[in-house]
Amino acid sequence: MTTSQTPPADLTRLARGGAINLVGAMCAGLMGFALIVTVARTYAPAVAGAFFAAMSLFIILNAVAGLGTDAGLLRWLPRHLALGARVSARRTVPIALVPVVATAFVAALALALAAPWLAGLIDSGGAGQATGMLRIMAVFLPVAAAQDALLAATRGYDSMRPTVLVDKIFRQVSQVGAVLVAYALSGGPEVLALAWSAPYVPGLIAAAVAYRGLSRRAGTRRAAAPADGDAELGPRELAGEFWRFTAPRSVAQICQTALQRSDIVLIAALSSPKDAAIYTAASRFVVFGQLAAQAVQQVMQPAVSRLLAIGDRDGAQRVLAVSSTWTVVITWPLYLALAVGAHTFLTIFSPEYAAEGQAATVILAVTMLLAAAVGPADVVLIMAGRSGLSLANNSVSLAVNLALNVVLIPVLGVTGAALARAAALATRNLLPLVQIRRLLGMGPSGAGLFTSIAYATVCFGMLSIVAQVGLGRNVFALLTGLVLGTAGYLALLWAGRERLALTAFKALVTRRRGGAHPPVAVTTPPEQTGAAHG
Secondary structure (H helix, E strand, O other), X not given: OOOOOOOHHHHHHXXXXXXXXXXXXXXXXXXXXXXXXXXXXXXXXXXXXXXHHHHHHHHHHHHHHHOOHHHHHHHHHHHHHHOOOHHHHHHHHHHHHHHHHHHXXXXXXXXXXXXXXXXXXXXXXXXXXXXXXXXHHHHOHHHHHHHHHHHXXXXXXXXXXXXXXXXXXXXXXXXXXXXXXXXXXXXXXXXXXXXXXXXXXXXXXXXXXHHXXXXXXXXXXXXXXXXXXXXXXXXXXXXXXXXXXHHHHXXXXXXXXXXXXXXXXXXXXXXXXXXXXXXXXXXXXXXXXXXXXXXXXXXXHXXXXXXXXXXXXXXXXXHHHHHHHHHHHHHHHHHXXXXXXXXXXXXXXXHHHHHHHHHHHHHHHHHHHHHHHHOOHHHHHHHOOOHHHHHHHHHHHHHHHHHHHHHHHHHHOHHHHHHHHHHHHHHHHHHHHHHHHHHHOOOOOOHHXXXXXXHHHHHHHHHXXXXXXXXXXXXXXXXXXXXXXXXXXXXXXXXXXXXXXXXXXXXXXXXXXXXXXXXXXXXXXXXXXXXXXX
Protein backbone atom coordinates (compact mmCIF):
# COMPACT_ATOMS: atom_id res chain seq x y z
CA MET A 1 0.00 0.00 0.00
CA THR A 2 1.05 3.63 -0.34
CA THR A 3 1.47 5.58 2.85
CA SER A 4 -0.74 8.62 2.76
CA GLN A 5 0.90 10.41 5.66
CA THR A 6 4.18 10.92 3.85
CA PRO A 7 4.17 12.40 0.35
CA PRO A 8 5.81 10.16 -2.24
CA ALA A 9 8.20 13.02 -2.94
CA ASP A 10 10.03 12.30 0.34
CA LEU A 11 11.39 8.97 -0.84
CA THR A 12 11.88 10.31 -4.36
CA ARG A 13 14.00 13.12 -2.94
CA LEU A 14 15.84 10.61 -0.76
CA ALA A 15 16.51 8.40 -3.78
CA ARG A 16 17.72 11.32 -5.88
CA GLY A 17 20.08 12.62 -3.20
CA GLY A 18 21.19 9.13 -2.31
CA ALA A 19 22.00 8.28 -5.93
CA ILE A 20 24.05 11.45 -6.37
CA ASN A 21 25.82 10.94 -3.07
CA LEU A 22 26.50 7.28 -3.81
CA VAL A 23 28.35 8.27 -6.98
CA GLY A 24 30.47 10.60 -4.88
CA ALA A 25 31.02 7.92 -2.24
CA MET A 26 32.19 5.47 -4.89
CA CYS A 27 34.64 8.04 -6.22
CA ALA A 28 35.86 8.92 -2.73
CA GLY A 29 36.26 5.25 -1.88
CA LEU A 30 38.19 4.47 -5.03
CA MET A 31 40.41 7.52 -4.68
CA GLY A 32 41.01 6.87 -0.99
CA PHE A 33 41.96 3.31 -1.85
CA ALA A 34 44.19 4.54 -4.67
CA LEU A 35 45.89 6.95 -2.26
CA ILE A 36 46.67 4.17 0.23
CA VAL A 37 47.96 1.85 -2.50
CA THR A 38 50.06 4.64 -4.06
CA VAL A 39 51.70 5.65 -0.79
CA ALA A 40 52.17 2.05 0.37
CA ARG A 41 53.81 1.00 -2.89
CA THR A 42 55.93 4.10 -3.57
CA TYR A 43 57.24 4.96 -0.11
CA ALA A 44 59.04 2.87 2.51
CA PRO A 45 56.69 1.27 5.07
CA ALA A 46 58.05 3.49 7.85
CA VAL A 47 57.40 6.68 5.84
CA ALA A 48 53.98 5.44 4.74
CA GLY A 49 53.00 4.56 8.30
CA ALA A 50 54.17 7.94 9.63
CA PHE A 51 52.21 9.70 6.88
CA PHE A 52 49.03 7.74 7.64
CA ALA A 53 49.40 8.54 11.35
CA ALA A 54 49.95 12.25 10.59
CA MET A 55 46.94 12.23 8.27
CA SER A 56 44.85 10.66 11.04
CA LEU A 57 45.93 13.37 13.50
CA PHE A 58 44.94 16.01 10.95
CA ILE A 59 41.50 14.45 10.51
CA ILE A 60 40.97 14.19 14.28
CA LEU A 61 41.90 17.86 14.75
CA ASN A 62 39.64 18.81 11.86
CA ALA A 63 36.79 17.11 13.71
CA VAL A 64 37.73 19.03 16.86
CA ALA A 65 37.68 22.32 14.93
CA GLY A 66 34.35 21.42 13.33
CA LEU A 67 32.66 21.64 16.76
CA GLY A 68 29.85 19.36 15.56
CA THR A 69 28.47 22.12 13.35
CA ASP A 70 27.70 19.72 10.51
CA ALA A 71 24.97 18.11 12.65
CA GLY A 72 23.86 21.51 13.94
CA LEU A 73 23.51 22.96 10.45
CA LEU A 74 21.72 19.84 9.20
CA ARG A 75 19.24 20.10 12.06
CA TRP A 76 18.53 23.82 12.11
CA LEU A 77 18.75 24.88 8.45
CA PRO A 78 16.09 22.41 7.19
CA ARG A 79 13.96 23.25 10.21
CA HIS A 80 14.12 27.02 9.62
CA LEU A 81 13.46 26.57 5.91
CA ALA A 82 10.55 24.17 6.49
CA LEU A 83 8.94 26.69 8.84
CA GLY A 84 9.49 29.62 6.46
CA ALA A 85 12.17 31.35 8.58
CA ARG A 86 14.63 32.00 5.75
CA VAL A 87 16.37 34.93 7.43
CA SER A 88 17.05 32.73 10.46
CA ALA A 89 18.50 30.08 8.15
CA ARG A 90 20.85 32.60 6.57
CA ARG A 91 21.97 33.96 9.95
CA THR A 92 22.68 30.49 11.30
CA VAL A 93 25.62 29.81 8.95
CA PRO A 94 28.03 32.50 10.27
CA ILE A 95 27.01 31.54 13.80
CA ALA A 96 28.50 28.14 13.00
CA LEU A 97 31.35 29.18 10.70
CA VAL A 98 33.15 31.84 12.76
CA PRO A 99 33.81 29.64 15.84
CA VAL A 100 34.89 26.78 13.57
CA VAL A 101 37.53 28.86 11.80
CA ALA A 102 38.76 30.38 15.08
CA THR A 103 39.07 26.95 16.70
CA ALA A 104 40.86 25.61 13.63
CA PHE A 105 43.49 28.36 13.85
CA VAL A 106 44.11 27.51 17.51
CA ALA A 107 44.33 23.79 16.70
CA ALA A 108 46.73 24.48 13.81
CA LEU A 109 49.01 26.49 16.06
CA ALA A 110 48.94 23.75 18.70
CA LEU A 111 49.76 21.09 16.09
CA ALA A 112 52.67 23.11 14.72
CA LEU A 113 54.13 23.70 18.19
CA ALA A 114 53.62 20.10 19.35
CA ALA A 115 54.84 18.56 16.09
CA PRO A 116 58.30 17.47 17.36
CA TRP A 117 56.79 15.71 20.37
CA LEU A 118 54.02 14.06 18.33
CA ALA A 119 56.51 13.01 15.67
CA GLY A 120 58.59 11.27 18.32
CA LEU A 121 55.54 9.27 19.37
CA ILE A 122 54.48 8.10 15.92
CA ASP A 123 57.95 7.59 14.39
CA SER A 124 60.87 7.75 16.79
CA GLY A 125 63.29 6.69 14.07
CA GLY A 126 62.31 9.46 11.65
CA ALA A 127 60.99 12.19 13.92
CA GLY A 128 62.41 14.97 11.75
CA GLN A 129 60.47 13.88 8.69
CA ALA A 130 57.25 13.40 10.66
CA THR A 131 57.67 16.87 12.21
CA GLY A 132 57.81 18.44 8.76
CA MET A 133 54.68 16.57 7.64
CA LEU A 134 52.70 17.64 10.69
CA ARG A 135 53.67 21.29 10.38
CA ILE A 136 52.77 21.44 6.70
CA MET A 137 49.38 19.86 7.38
CA ALA A 138 48.79 22.33 10.22
CA VAL A 139 48.85 25.22 7.73
CA PHE A 140 45.85 23.79 5.90
CA LEU A 141 43.75 22.85 8.95
CA PRO A 142 41.66 26.09 9.02
CA VAL A 143 41.05 25.76 5.29
CA ALA A 144 39.75 22.20 5.65
CA ALA A 145 37.52 23.12 8.61
CA ALA A 146 35.95 26.06 6.76
CA GLN A 147 35.36 23.93 3.66
CA ASP A 148 33.59 21.22 5.64
CA ALA A 149 31.36 23.74 7.45
CA LEU A 150 30.29 25.44 4.23
CA LEU A 151 29.56 22.10 2.55
CA ALA A 152 27.42 21.09 5.54
CA ALA A 153 25.49 24.33 5.03
CA THR A 154 24.82 23.43 1.39
CA ARG A 155 23.44 20.08 2.53
CA GLY A 156 21.25 21.96 4.98
CA TYR A 157 19.83 23.78 1.94
CA ASP A 158 18.89 20.34 0.57
CA SER A 159 21.64 20.12 -2.05
CA MET A 160 24.07 17.20 -2.11
CA ARG A 161 25.77 18.28 -5.33
CA PRO A 162 28.41 20.64 -3.84
CA THR A 163 29.52 18.01 -1.30
CA VAL A 164 29.78 15.36 -4.00
CA LEU A 165 31.55 17.51 -6.57
CA VAL A 166 33.89 19.38 -4.24
CA ASP A 167 34.76 16.98 -1.43
CA LYS A 168 34.10 13.52 -2.78
CA ILE A 169 35.29 13.95 -6.35
CA PHE A 170 37.51 17.01 -6.81
CA ARG A 171 39.47 16.84 -3.56
CA GLN A 172 39.93 13.08 -3.62
CA VAL A 173 41.06 12.96 -7.24
CA SER A 174 43.33 15.97 -6.74
CA GLN A 175 45.01 14.41 -3.71
CA VAL A 176 45.84 11.21 -5.55
CA GLY A 177 47.09 13.12 -8.58
CA ALA A 178 49.20 15.44 -6.44
CA VAL A 179 50.75 12.51 -4.54
CA LEU A 180 51.69 10.84 -7.83
CA VAL A 181 53.29 14.08 -9.02
CA ALA A 182 55.17 14.37 -5.72
CA TYR A 183 56.58 10.87 -6.12
CA ALA A 184 57.46 11.49 -9.78
CA LEU A 185 59.45 14.55 -8.68
CA SER A 186 61.22 12.42 -6.04
CA GLY A 187 59.58 14.44 -3.30
CA GLY A 188 60.23 13.48 0.31
CA PRO A 189 57.76 13.17 3.20
CA GLU A 190 57.22 16.94 3.43
CA VAL A 191 56.33 17.18 -0.25
CA LEU A 192 53.98 14.21 0.21
CA ALA A 193 52.17 16.07 3.03
CA LEU A 194 51.93 19.23 0.93
CA ALA A 195 50.52 17.30 -2.04
CA TRP A 196 47.82 15.74 0.14
CA SER A 197 46.87 19.01 1.89
CA ALA A 198 46.91 21.59 -0.92
CA PRO A 199 43.60 20.55 -2.64
CA TYR A 200 41.67 21.90 0.35
CA VAL A 201 42.33 25.47 -0.87
CA PRO A 202 40.39 25.32 -4.17
CA GLY A 203 37.86 23.13 -2.36
CA LEU A 204 37.14 25.95 0.10
CA ILE A 205 36.69 28.46 -2.72
CA ALA A 206 34.26 26.17 -4.54
CA ALA A 207 32.31 25.47 -1.34
CA ALA A 208 31.94 29.19 -0.62
CA VAL A 209 30.67 29.89 -4.14
CA ALA A 210 28.19 27.00 -3.94
CA TYR A 211 26.80 28.10 -0.57
CA ARG A 212 26.41 31.70 -1.69
CA GLY A 213 24.43 30.61 -4.74
CA LEU A 214 22.12 28.33 -2.74
CA SER A 215 21.43 30.93 -0.05
CA ARG A 216 20.66 33.61 -2.64
CA ARG A 217 18.25 31.34 -4.52
CA ALA A 218 16.51 30.40 -1.29
CA GLY A 219 16.16 34.08 -0.44
CA THR A 220 14.46 34.92 -3.75
CA ARG A 221 11.82 32.20 -3.44
CA ARG A 222 8.43 33.10 -2.04
CA ALA A 223 8.40 31.66 1.43
CA ALA A 224 5.44 30.85 3.62
CA ALA A 225 5.01 33.07 6.65
CA PRO A 226 6.68 31.56 9.72
CA ALA A 227 4.28 29.56 11.86
CA ASP A 228 3.23 30.81 15.28
CA GLY A 229 6.17 30.49 17.63
CA ASP A 230 8.59 30.16 14.73
CA ALA A 231 9.06 33.82 13.79
CA GLU A 232 12.41 35.04 12.61
CA LEU A 233 14.87 35.10 15.51
CA GLY A 234 17.69 37.51 16.23
CA PRO A 235 21.37 36.45 16.14
CA ARG A 236 21.58 36.02 19.92
CA GLU A 237 18.53 33.74 20.11
CA LEU A 238 19.70 31.76 17.08
CA ALA A 239 23.18 31.32 18.53
CA GLY A 240 21.72 30.18 21.83
CA GLU A 241 19.51 27.47 20.37
CA PHE A 242 22.16 26.42 17.84
CA TRP A 243 24.97 25.94 20.35
CA ARG A 244 22.75 24.37 23.01
CA PHE A 245 22.09 21.62 20.51
CA THR A 246 25.52 21.55 18.85
CA ALA A 247 27.85 21.77 21.86
CA PRO A 248 27.26 18.16 22.98
CA ARG A 249 27.47 17.08 19.36
CA SER A 250 30.89 18.72 18.99
CA VAL A 251 32.34 16.41 21.63
CA ALA A 252 30.48 13.46 20.12
CA GLN A 253 31.95 14.27 16.70
CA ILE A 254 35.44 14.35 18.18
CA CYS A 255 34.82 10.97 19.84
CA GLN A 256 33.45 9.53 16.61
CA THR A 257 36.41 10.68 14.53
CA ALA A 258 38.89 9.60 17.20
CA LEU A 259 37.20 6.18 17.19
CA GLN A 260 37.83 5.92 13.45
CA ARG A 261 41.40 7.26 13.44
CA SER A 262 43.01 6.93 16.87
CA ASP A 263 43.89 3.27 16.41
CA ILE A 264 46.26 4.13 13.55
CA VAL A 265 48.07 6.66 15.75
CA LEU A 266 48.15 4.20 18.68
CA ILE A 267 49.56 1.40 16.53
CA ALA A 268 52.33 3.71 15.34
CA ALA A 269 53.07 4.69 18.95
CA LEU A 270 52.64 1.31 20.67
CA SER A 271 53.93 -0.95 17.90
CA SER A 272 55.58 0.59 14.81
CA PRO A 273 54.85 2.81 11.77
CA LYS A 274 55.10 -0.34 9.65
CA ASP A 275 52.22 -1.96 11.54
CA ALA A 276 50.29 1.32 11.22
CA ALA A 277 50.67 1.10 7.44
CA ILE A 278 49.50 -2.54 7.43
CA TYR A 279 46.47 -1.71 9.59
CA THR A 280 45.60 1.25 7.38
CA ALA A 281 45.61 -1.06 4.36
CA ALA A 282 43.67 -3.80 6.18
CA SER A 283 40.94 -1.39 7.25
CA ARG A 284 40.81 0.56 3.99
CA PHE A 285 38.43 -1.81 2.22
CA VAL A 286 35.87 -1.34 5.00
CA VAL A 287 35.86 2.39 4.25
CA PHE A 288 34.15 1.70 0.90
CA GLY A 289 31.09 0.47 2.75
CA GLN A 290 31.24 3.25 5.33
CA LEU A 291 31.27 5.87 2.58
CA ALA A 292 28.31 4.21 0.87
CA ALA A 293 26.38 4.17 4.16
CA GLN A 294 27.32 7.79 4.75
CA ALA A 295 25.97 8.65 1.30
CA VAL A 296 22.51 7.51 2.40
CA GLN A 297 22.78 9.04 5.87
CA GLN A 298 23.78 12.49 4.63
CA VAL A 299 20.62 12.60 2.54
CA MET A 300 18.31 11.28 5.26
CA GLN A 301 19.55 13.75 7.91
CA PRO A 302 17.72 16.82 6.57
CA ALA A 303 14.74 14.65 5.61
CA VAL A 304 14.33 13.31 9.16
CA SER A 305 14.89 16.78 10.64
CA ARG A 306 12.23 18.27 8.35
CA LEU A 307 9.67 15.54 9.09
CA LEU A 308 10.19 15.68 12.85
CA ALA A 309 9.93 19.49 12.72
CA ILE A 310 6.42 19.27 11.27
CA GLY A 311 5.42 16.45 13.62
CA ASP A 312 5.36 13.64 11.03
CA ARG A 313 6.94 10.85 13.07
CA ASP A 314 5.47 8.16 10.82
CA GLY A 315 7.15 9.82 7.87
CA ALA A 316 10.47 9.92 9.75
CA GLN A 317 10.05 6.22 10.60
CA ARG A 318 9.45 5.45 6.94
CA VAL A 319 12.64 7.28 5.93
CA LEU A 320 14.61 5.45 8.64
CA ALA A 321 13.32 2.02 7.62
CA VAL A 322 13.94 2.57 3.91
CA SER A 323 17.38 4.11 4.52
CA SER A 324 18.36 1.09 6.63
CA THR A 325 17.24 -1.30 3.92
CA TRP A 326 19.12 0.60 1.22
CA THR A 327 22.24 0.68 3.40
CA VAL A 328 22.17 -3.12 3.70
CA VAL A 329 21.49 -3.51 -0.03
CA ILE A 330 24.57 -1.42 -0.84
CA THR A 331 27.06 -2.43 1.85
CA TRP A 332 26.47 -6.06 2.79
CA PRO A 333 27.77 -7.42 -0.55
CA LEU A 334 31.06 -5.58 0.01
CA TYR A 335 31.49 -6.63 3.63
CA LEU A 336 30.66 -10.28 2.89
CA ALA A 337 33.07 -10.34 -0.04
CA LEU A 338 35.78 -8.83 2.17
CA ALA A 339 35.21 -11.36 4.94
CA VAL A 340 35.45 -14.29 2.52
CA GLY A 341 38.29 -13.00 0.31
CA ALA A 342 40.35 -10.88 2.74
CA HIS A 343 43.70 -12.50 1.89
CA THR A 344 43.20 -12.11 -1.85
CA PHE A 345 42.14 -8.47 -1.55
CA LEU A 346 45.15 -7.54 0.61
CA THR A 347 47.64 -8.95 -1.89
CA ILE A 348 46.90 -5.78 -3.89
CA PHE A 349 49.20 -4.02 -1.41
CA SER A 350 51.78 -6.77 -0.93
CA PRO A 351 52.03 -10.40 0.29
CA GLU A 352 53.33 -9.08 3.62
CA TYR A 353 50.27 -6.90 4.08
CA ALA A 354 48.04 -9.88 3.22
CA ALA A 355 49.70 -12.20 5.71
CA GLU A 356 49.64 -9.78 8.64
CA GLY A 357 46.41 -7.90 7.93
CA GLN A 358 44.00 -10.68 6.95
CA ALA A 359 42.56 -11.30 10.42
CA ALA A 360 42.00 -7.59 10.97
CA THR A 361 40.09 -7.23 7.70
CA VAL A 362 37.83 -10.21 8.52
CA ILE A 363 37.08 -8.89 12.03
CA LEU A 364 36.21 -5.41 10.78
CA ALA A 365 34.11 -6.68 7.87
CA VAL A 366 31.99 -8.90 10.13
CA THR A 367 31.53 -6.02 12.58
CA MET A 368 30.36 -3.71 9.82
CA LEU A 369 27.66 -6.23 8.85
CA LEU A 370 26.13 -5.59 12.26
CA ALA A 371 26.59 -1.83 12.00
CA ALA A 372 24.82 -1.69 8.62
CA ALA A 373 21.91 -3.85 9.82
CA VAL A 374 21.36 -1.59 12.84
CA GLY A 375 20.78 1.35 10.52
CA PRO A 376 21.49 5.06 11.09
CA ALA A 377 20.08 5.10 14.62
CA ASP A 378 22.51 7.76 15.81
CA VAL A 379 21.42 10.09 13.00
CA VAL A 380 17.79 9.82 14.12
CA LEU A 381 18.80 10.41 17.73
CA ILE A 382 20.62 13.61 16.77
CA MET A 383 17.92 14.92 14.46
CA ALA A 384 15.39 14.37 17.26
CA GLY A 385 17.40 16.78 19.41
CA ARG A 386 19.04 14.14 21.61
CA SER A 387 22.61 15.24 20.97
CA GLY A 388 23.46 14.70 24.64
CA LEU A 389 22.70 11.00 24.36
CA SER A 390 24.73 10.81 21.17
CA LEU A 391 27.65 12.37 23.06
CA ALA A 392 27.35 9.80 25.84
CA ASN A 393 27.22 6.93 23.34
CA ASN A 394 30.26 8.11 21.43
CA SER A 395 32.20 8.80 24.63
CA VAL A 396 31.57 5.28 25.90
CA SER A 397 32.57 3.82 22.51
CA LEU A 398 35.79 5.83 22.42
CA ALA A 399 36.64 4.76 25.96
CA VAL A 400 36.14 1.12 25.00
CA ASN A 401 38.31 1.59 21.91
CA LEU A 402 41.18 3.34 23.70
CA ALA A 403 41.23 0.95 26.66
CA LEU A 404 41.22 -2.17 24.50
CA ASN A 405 43.81 -0.72 22.11
CA VAL A 406 46.22 -0.05 24.96
CA VAL A 407 45.73 -3.61 26.23
CA LEU A 408 45.60 -5.52 22.93
CA ILE A 409 48.01 -3.76 20.56
CA PRO A 410 51.18 -4.66 22.52
CA VAL A 411 50.04 -8.31 22.58
CA LEU A 412 48.25 -8.86 19.25
CA GLY A 413 49.40 -5.91 17.13
CA VAL A 414 47.20 -5.21 14.12
CA THR A 415 44.68 -7.90 15.10
CA GLY A 416 44.36 -6.39 18.58
CA ALA A 417 43.54 -2.99 17.11
CA ALA A 418 40.84 -4.57 14.94
CA LEU A 419 39.29 -6.32 17.95
CA ALA A 420 39.28 -3.04 19.88
CA ARG A 421 37.56 -1.19 17.07
CA ALA A 422 35.03 -4.00 16.62
CA ALA A 423 34.01 -3.79 20.29
CA ALA A 424 33.75 0.00 20.09
CA LEU A 425 31.69 -0.07 16.88
CA ALA A 426 29.28 -2.60 18.37
CA THR A 427 28.84 -0.34 21.40
CA ARG A 428 28.37 2.78 19.28
CA ASN A 429 25.67 1.20 17.10
CA LEU A 430 23.68 -0.81 19.64
CA LEU A 431 23.27 1.95 22.24
CA PRO A 432 21.41 4.42 19.95
CA LEU A 433 19.33 1.57 18.53
CA VAL A 434 17.97 0.79 21.99
CA GLN A 435 17.46 4.49 22.73
CA ILE A 436 15.43 5.42 19.64
CA ARG A 437 13.19 2.42 20.22
CA ARG A 438 12.51 3.40 23.81
CA LEU A 439 12.31 7.18 23.34
CA LEU A 440 10.80 7.57 19.87
CA GLY A 441 9.24 4.19 19.15
CA MET A 442 11.32 4.02 15.96
CA GLY A 443 13.60 1.35 14.53
CA PRO A 444 15.18 0.13 11.30
CA SER A 445 13.50 -3.27 11.20
CA GLY A 446 10.98 -4.27 8.55
CA ALA A 447 10.33 -6.88 5.91
CA GLY A 448 12.63 -5.09 3.47
CA LEU A 449 15.56 -5.11 5.88
CA PHE A 450 15.50 -8.85 6.53
CA THR A 451 14.88 -9.59 2.86
CA SER A 452 17.95 -7.58 1.83
CA ILE A 453 20.06 -9.36 4.46
CA ALA A 454 18.96 -12.75 3.15
CA TYR A 455 19.64 -11.81 -0.49
CA ALA A 456 23.18 -10.57 0.27
CA THR A 457 24.04 -13.53 2.50
CA VAL A 458 23.09 -16.08 -0.14
CA CYS A 459 24.72 -14.32 -3.07
CA PHE A 460 27.92 -12.94 -1.56
CA GLY A 461 28.42 -15.13 1.48
CA MET A 462 27.40 -18.64 0.57
CA LEU A 463 28.24 -18.50 -3.15
CA SER A 464 31.68 -16.99 -2.48
CA ILE A 465 32.49 -19.65 0.10
CA VAL A 466 31.41 -22.43 -2.27
CA ALA A 467 33.55 -20.96 -5.05
CA GLN A 468 36.64 -20.78 -2.84
CA VAL A 469 36.12 -24.27 -1.44
CA GLY A 470 35.82 -25.68 -4.96
CA LEU A 471 38.47 -23.59 -6.75
CA GLY A 472 40.89 -22.66 -3.97
CA ARG A 473 41.84 -19.36 -2.38
CA ASN A 474 42.88 -17.36 -5.42
CA VAL A 475 41.80 -14.45 -7.58
CA PHE A 476 39.93 -16.65 -10.07
CA ALA A 477 37.82 -18.27 -7.35
CA LEU A 478 37.05 -14.90 -5.79
CA LEU A 479 36.05 -13.36 -9.12
CA THR A 480 33.93 -16.40 -10.02
CA GLY A 481 32.01 -16.14 -6.76
CA LEU A 482 31.56 -12.38 -7.15
CA VAL A 483 30.34 -12.61 -10.75
CA LEU A 484 27.82 -15.36 -9.97
CA GLY A 485 26.76 -13.60 -6.78
CA THR A 486 26.28 -10.25 -8.51
CA ALA A 487 24.13 -11.79 -11.25
CA GLY A 488 21.94 -13.55 -8.72
CA TYR A 489 21.78 -10.50 -6.48
CA LEU A 490 20.62 -8.17 -9.24
CA ALA A 491 17.91 -10.67 -10.20
CA LEU A 492 16.71 -10.91 -6.61
CA LEU A 493 16.73 -7.12 -6.18
CA TRP A 494 14.59 -6.74 -9.28
CA ALA A 495 12.14 -9.38 -8.09
CA GLY A 496 11.92 -7.79 -4.64
CA ARG A 497 12.04 -4.14 -5.71
CA GLU A 498 8.64 -3.33 -4.19
CA ARG A 499 9.47 -4.85 -0.82
CA LEU A 500 12.86 -3.10 -0.79
CA ALA A 501 11.33 0.28 -1.79
CA LEU A 502 13.66 0.47 -4.78
CA THR A 503 10.78 1.77 -6.90
CA ALA A 504 11.61 5.23 -5.52
CA PHE A 505 14.39 5.35 -8.10
CA LYS A 506 11.85 4.94 -10.91
CA ALA A 507 10.94 8.60 -10.55
CA LEU A 508 14.52 9.56 -11.34
CA VAL A 509 14.50 7.60 -14.58
CA THR A 510 11.10 8.99 -15.54
CA ARG A 511 12.17 12.55 -14.84
CA ARG A 512 15.39 12.21 -16.87
CA ARG A 513 13.56 10.69 -19.85
CA GLY A 514 10.45 12.82 -19.96
CA GLY A 515 11.16 15.76 -17.70
CA ALA A 516 7.45 16.42 -17.15
CA HIS A 517 6.16 13.43 -15.29
CA PRO A 518 5.10 13.72 -11.68
CA PRO A 519 6.89 11.76 -8.96
CA VAL A 520 6.00 8.10 -8.89
CA ALA A 521 4.28 6.85 -5.76
CA VAL A 522 6.44 4.42 -3.85
CA THR A 523 4.80 1.26 -2.67
CA THR A 524 6.10 0.18 0.69
CA PRO A 525 4.81 -2.83 2.60
CA PRO A 526 3.09 -2.19 5.92
CA GLU A 527 5.79 -4.14 7.77
CA GLN A 528 8.35 -1.51 6.76
CA THR A 529 6.32 1.63 7.41
CA GLY A 530 4.93 0.38 10.68
CA ALA A 531 8.11 -0.84 12.31
CA ALA A 532 7.71 1.72 15.06
CA HIS A 533 4.50 0.12 16.16
CA GLY A 534 5.59 -3.49 15.86
